[in-house]
Amino acid sequence: MVEYKDYISVEDYNELRSSVKWIRVNPKRAKKALDNSYHKIIAYMDENPVGMARIVSDGGYTYFITDVIVRPDCQGNHIGSHMIEELLNFIKEDVGENETVMVSLMAAFEREDFYERFGFHTRPYGNHGPGMSMWLSRLSSNEVVKS
Numbered sequence: 833m834v835e836y837k838d839y840i841s842v843e844d845y846n847e848l849r850s851s852v853k854w855i856r857v858n859p860k861r862a863k864k865a866l867d868n869s870y871h872k873i874i875a876y877m878d879e880n881p882v883g884m885a886r887i888v889s890d891g892g893y894t895y896f897i898t899d900v901i902v903r904p905d906c907q908g909n910h911i912g913s914h915m916i917e918e919l920l921n922f923i924k925e926d927v928g929e930n931e932t933v934m935v936s937l938m939a940a941f942e943r944e945d946f947y948e949r950f951g952f953h954t955r956p957y958g959n960h961g962p963g964m965s966m967w968l969s970r971l972s973s974n975e976v977v978k979s
């Protein structure tokens with residue numbers, strides 16, 4: 833049975849990231865990321881985290897969904913869908929009458945179809961250009977690289 837909670841340890845967070853071949857986050861930064869999340873949901877099976885998704889937000893206008901992960905051996909069981917539905921329900925509750933907010937995310941390669949079923953538009957869409965991002969890494973005190 834899958835249970836949903838709002839807590840995950842830094843180590844488990846990095847394990848989930850590793851399970852889908854994403855880079856591990858420096859523990860200090862990972863703790864900050866988890867502590868400062870606006871809302872998060874973690875799927876547990878037998879007390880082991882098998883999935884997560886979280887929202888980063890200013891609490892006003894912008895809601896950014898990130899770290900949507902389901903461990904490969906648990907994928908295809910609607911855990912990912914359940915977590916996205918829960919995050920969207922949370923945001924809906926947060927939005928009052930006659931208010932409009934922006935909910936966005938950066939889909940991983942070829943994950944667009946998964947998100948479109950919840951109402952997300954693949955950009956470019958209307959007057960919205962494609963999303964943009966970059967990695968920024970400090971290699972030494974005086975060397976920062978972008979990739």
Ligand SMILES: CC(C)(COP(=O)(O)OP(=O)(O)OC[C@H]1O[C@@H](n2cnc3c(N)ncnc32)[C@H](O)[C@@H]1OP(=O)(O)O)[C@@H](O)C(=O)NCCC(=O)NCCS
Pocket residue numbers: 852900901902903906907908909910911912913914938939940942943944945946
């Ligand atoms: C993307 C991911 C979160 C989906 O989680 P999941 O629990 O396996 O997905 P679900 O079981 O809820 O899938 C729901 C539906 O979406 C479909 N779906 C799942 N992944 C899909 C994909 N990559 N592309 C298109 N459809 C997909 C499923 O077939 C299923 O369809 P159905 O309802 O007709 O059966 C998961 O595959 C994952 O963690 N992938 C690796 C990390 C990643 O890419 N995260 C997204 C970053 S933006």
